[in-house]
Amino acid sequence: MELFRSHVLVCGGTGCTSSGSDLIIEQFEKQLADHDLENEIKVIRTGCFGLCEAGPVVIVYPEGTFYSHVKPADVKEIVEEHLLKGRVVRRLVYAEKGEHPDAGKPLDEISFYKHQTRVALRNCGVIDPENIDEYIAFDGYMALAKCLTEMSPQEVIDHIKAANLRGRGGGGFPAGNKWQFAANSKADKKYVICNADEGDPGAFMDRSVLEGDPHSVLEAMAICGYAIGSDEGYIYVRAEYPIAVERLKTAIKQAREYGLLGKNILGSDFSFDINLRLGAGAFVCGEETALMASIEGKRGEPKPKPPFPAVSGLFAKPTNINNVETYANVPPIINKGIEWFHSMGTERSPGTKVFALGGKINNTGLVEVPMGTPLRTVIYDIGGGIPKNKKFKAVQTGGPSGGCIPASLLDVPIEYDSLIEIGSMMGSGGMVVMDEDNCMVDIARFFLDFTVEESCGKCTPCRLGTKRMLEILNRIVEGKGEDGDIERLERLARTISSSSLCGLGQTAPNPVLSTLRYFRDEYEAHIYEKRCPAHHCKSLVHLEITEDCRGCTACARVCPVGAISGDVRQQHHIDIDKCTKCLSCIEKCRFNAIIKV
C-alpha cells in the first residue's frame, strides 16, 4: 500500500539522537511489525523540531499529536493505544508549564512555536531529510528550476538584492551585493562556498538546518552558482557534526542521481556540482579567508583583505561564500517573492533569524523569529523564562564576538544594527541566558579564554593581546585585581580590536567591553572590595552554616577535607582555611543551611 494512513515523525536531530531517538525508531518499527501495521503507518526520522528541551520528540500525523520526553519503553503504549485504537496517550503529550496535559494543544498553538516564523527551518522536523522526494514535495528545487528556466543570472542577483537578504552568519552583509561582486569578476573558474563551520559555543543553528533540510542548502548553492557563473561548490562543515555530514552526503548523492546536481541541470546548459570538506574544528576557520586556506589544504590562517574572496578567493579564483542559514533563505525568496520576504522582520533587516537558546532558560532549543522581535519575547514567551524562579541578569548574543545585554535592554528589537548599537552583535545566533548566579566578570573571562585558545597566532595583537587581557581577568576573579586593571583592559581592548588581522581578533574584546559597559560595578566589587556579587568566583566567597542547621551531620560526612565540625543536633561550623569550596556540603544539606557569602 503506497498511501499510509498515519505518519510517525521521530526527531533525528543531534539532541534527540543523543537521548535515544534511534532506539525509539527501532521500537516503533518492531511494534508496528508486531501489530501488523507496517503497511499502514510510516515512521520517519526527521531533523530537529527545535524544542530540544522536551526531547526525544515524536509527532503523530494526521492528528499532529506532539509527544515529548518519549522513552523506548513508551513506544508500545503509543502503538497499541494511539495507532491501533486511536486513543491519544495523554500522559506523554507535551504540556506547557502549569497546564493540564489533557489540553493537548495543536503544535502551532504551543507558546514555543506560536511566536515563531519558520523560513530557514521551514522543513526541519517536517520532512525526511534523507528523502529528496519529500523535499521536492515541499516545493524543493522549484526555485532552482524557476531560475534556470525563467530568469537570467543578473535577474537572480537583482532579486536577492531587492529582497535585501543579509548574511545570517553574523556580519549582516547583503548577500545580493556579494553575489554581484563575484558575478562581476571575470575568470575561467569560480567557486561557491557554504560556510558550515559553526564554532560559537552554544550555537547549533546551522547544524540543525543541515541535519533537517540539507537539500535547501544544495539548491541555494546551485542557484548562486547559476547567478555568479560558477560550476563548482564546496561545503565546509565541522567534522564534529557527524549526522549533518552523513545527511549532506546522502543529499548530494540523491541530487546527483536526479540530475539536480551535475551536468546540464534540468536540460539547461548549466552544470554544477558540490564537494564536502570536513573542518577539524578550529574556530578561526569560520573566518572566510582562513576557511578557504583550509579547503586548499593549507594551515587555517586568515589573510588580509583586500583582495576580497569575490575577486580572488579559493584557489585564487573569484569565490562567493555565504553561511548555511543565508543559503537556506534563498529558495523561499525566489519562490515566494520579495514582498513576502519583506512582510517579515524590519525595514533594515527583513526576514527571520534562527537562534539557539541555551543557558539558564526553561526551553532550550532552536527558535526562528522575525527580525525585530524583542529579546523579551524570545526569552519569556518562547523560552519560557528562567528556571527555579531565579532573576534574569543578562543574555549573551553573538558568542565570543558578541556581548552581554542586560535586563534593562530586554525590549530592544533583535536586528543587526540595534544589537551593534548596544555593544553586542547578532553573531551567528547563539543566545546564552544568564541568571543572578552568573558572575559577569567570569563570563567575560570564559569567552576570552576561548579566544585565547582559538587564536591562530598569526597576528600579534590577537595572539598576545588577548592573552594579556585574560591574565588580568584571571587576576581579578582570583581576588588579586589591582587599581587600574579596568583601564588597562579598556586600552588593550581598543588596541586589539583596531589592529587585529581578522574578525576573530577584532571582536575578541567585545565580551569584556560589553560587560564593562553594563556591569562595571561587578568588576569594581571584585577589584576594590574583593567580593563577587553573584557569589560565583571561588576565591572571593566562603561558605557559612546558618542557624537553620539542625546538626544532622550530613555535611560533615560528605566534606572531603574534614573542614566541617559540630556536635549532633547542634549548629555546625566550617573552617574556612581548610575549606576547598567544592560545594558538596551545599548539595547534601536538606535544610538550605549552608550559604555562600
Added chain:
Amino acid sequence: MKSLEELKEIRQKTLDKINMRKEDKEEAVRVVVGMATCGIAAGARPVMIAFIEECAKRGLRHVQVTQTGCIGLCQHEPMADVIIPGMEKVTYIKLTPEKARRIVLEHIVNGRPIAEYAIGSQEDA
C-alpha cells in the same frame, strides 16, 4: 531528470503521500473508523484498510483515515464516521470492505451519502 515537468511530477506524486504534514493542507475529509476491541473483533481492520486502499487508488489525498475508540454501540460495529466539511456527519454501521469501497465512491467522490448503510435507516428497519 531532464525537465521541469519531471520535477513537477515527482512533487505531485510525493505530495499525495505527505499532504497530511503540510501546514496549508486542503481541508480534509475525515473517515473515522471505530477501532476499539469491539470494532476490531467485528472486523474493523479490513474495513479501514479498504478505506485507505480505495482512497489511494483514487488519489484522494485530502482524505484522512483515522481511528477512534468505542462509542458504545458495539452491536453495530464495524462503524465509521465520514465527515466532509460543509456536510452533515454520517455514521455508517455494520461495514464490510465492499461497503467501505462503495462509500468512498458514492459519498466522498460523488457527495451522495449512502442512506441504507447509515445508522438511522437500519435502526428504523
